[in-house]
Amino acid sequence: MRIILHIDLDYFFAQVEENLNPSLKNKIVVVCVFSGRTKDSGVVSTSNYKAREYGIKSGMPVYLAKKILKDKGAVFLPVNHSLYEEISHQIMELLRNFADNFEQVSIDEAYLEITKRVEGKFEEALKLAKSIKERVFEKEELICSIGIGSNKLLAKIGSDLNKPNGLTIIKPSEVKDVLSDLTTEKLPGVGRKYKKLLDNEGIKTIGELAVFDVGSLKLLLGKKIGERIHRASLGLDDEPVKEELPKQFSRIITLKEDSNNFECVSNSLNELCGDVWSTTRNGGFNFKSVGLITVTDELKIRSKSKTLSHPIVGKDDITRIAKELLKELLEEGSDLRIRRVGVKAYNLVKDLDQRSIAIYNFISL
Ligand code: DCP
Numbered sequence: 001m002r003i004i005l006h007i008d009l010d011y012f013f014a015q016v017e018e019n020l021n022p023s024l025k026n027k028i029v030v031v032c033v034f035s036g037r038t039k040d041s042g043v044v045s046t047s048n049y050k051a052r053e054y055g056i057k058s059g060m061p062v063y064l065a066k067k068i069l070k071d072k073g074a075v076f077l078p079v080n081h082s083l084y085e086e087i088s089h090q091i092m093e094l095l096r097n098f099a100d101n102f103e104q105v106s107i108d109e110a111y112l113e114i115t116k117r118v119e120g121k122f123e124e125a126l127k128l129a130k131s132i133k134e135r136v137f138e139k140e141e142l143i144c145s146i147g148i149g150s151n152k153l154l155a156k157i158g159s160d161l162n163k164p165n166g167l168t169i170i171k172p173s174e175v176k177d178v179l180s181d182l183t184t185e186k187l188p189g190v191g192r193k194y195k196k197l198l199d200n201e202g203i204k205t206i207g208e209l210a211v212f213d214v215g216s217l218k219l220l221l222g223k224k225i226g227e228r229i230h231r232a233s234l235g236l237d238d239e240p241v242k243e244e245l246p247k248q249f250s251r252i253i254t255l256k257e258d259s260n261n262f263e264c265v266s267n268s269l270n271e272l273c274g275d276v277w278s279t280t281r282n283g284g285f286n287f288k289s290v291g292l293i294t295v296t297d298e299l300k301i302r303s304k305s306k307t308l309s310h311p312i313v314g315k316d317d318i319t320r321i322a323k324e325l326l327k328e329l330l331e332e333g334s335d336l337r338i339r340r341v342g343v344k345a346y347n348l349v350k351d352l353d354q355r356s357i358a359i360y361n362f363i364s365l
Pocket residue numbers: 008009010011012013014044045046047058059107108163164
């Protein structure tokens with residue numbers, strides 16, 4: 001039997017905003033994609049759980065959210081996508097280490113096949129999930145929800161059941177009990193369109209769906225989808241966790257104080273570069289590109305990168321390049337103060353054998 005863990009960060013974009021500006025933590029926070037046409041045109045990207053108490057939802061027009069939250073002291077922020085992506089990378093890299101097989105499925109979501117490392121035991125999976133939650137919080141102060149089950153479908157349903165900060169295990173013996181009373185849209189794959197079709201047949205819950213005639217379901221939803229949804233209603237799913245090679249390795253830290261002083265910031269680069277170097281090498285990769293990422297005191301991302309024609313061969317090289325990039329970046333904007341600084345290694349190439357490393361060493365001399 002397999003054991004799969006699904007993790008989803010809670011109110012991700014809004015939680016990141018709260019962490020960057022802790023005074024938001026006791027407020028209603030709505031993160032918006034403004035279209036720029038008028039002041040309030042655009043849609044809600046996400047919101048914190050305080051906002052959700054008022055029915056605020058992703059995709060809702062901003063003007064409507066503002067109307068609902070009028071006089072509530074709500075804070076409306078624009079999305080800062082590159083920042084969320086950097087934080088997402090940090091989390092995903094961390095999570096990869098906990099998995100036999102790892103598959104990221106969106107900016108804040110991933111499946112971890114953990115069968116081997118928990119020796120097929122759910123009690124061990126529970127312990128692992130708890131340490132994952134602790135590490136995610138230690139690293140980026142983010143809370144998340146985790147679901148564990150014998151396949152991806154059950155893990156995903158589980159992670160959604162007790163949000164926020166949930167941890168839900170659905171053991172094979174509990175599948176029927178847990179699923180039967182859930183409404184059909186809780187089943188991954190049942191979107192608004194299929195829910196409506198099922199509603200029309202009087203099917204409201206997954207339990208009702210499970211006993212609905214398969215032939216009729218195939219007529220209603222199409223052969224392939226009907227079959228899949230039927231199996232899903234019984235908690236069945238054979239989809240493997242699809243391992244993908246990482247695209248980059250990075251580390252980012254928050255400085256003790258905001259700074260635009262080269263010496264102060266570049267001190268942190270020694271450790272960051274050392275870490276990135278060893279994780280990349282331990283992962284069996286070399287790399288051709290080095291990126292320097294900074295988050296300014298105004299929470300803007302500013303980055304610089306350099307790509308070489310051959311893989312970088314030593315820790316000193318990545319550190320030297322990162323410092324050069326920092327220098328260039330600081331020279332470009334004197335009013336810029338850095339709050340977070342990070343380094344990434346990308347354009348990864350499979351490990352070279354020792355002979356080729358020697359050749360590259362020779363070239364770089
Ligand atoms: N997102 C978006 N527009 C949507 C849905 C999501 O911009 N229609 C963005 C904002 C979310 C992020 O993607 O923070 C992750 O989406 P989730 O569906 O996982 O939602 P949240 O993480 O915000 O909340 P939850 O706690 O329900 O997972």
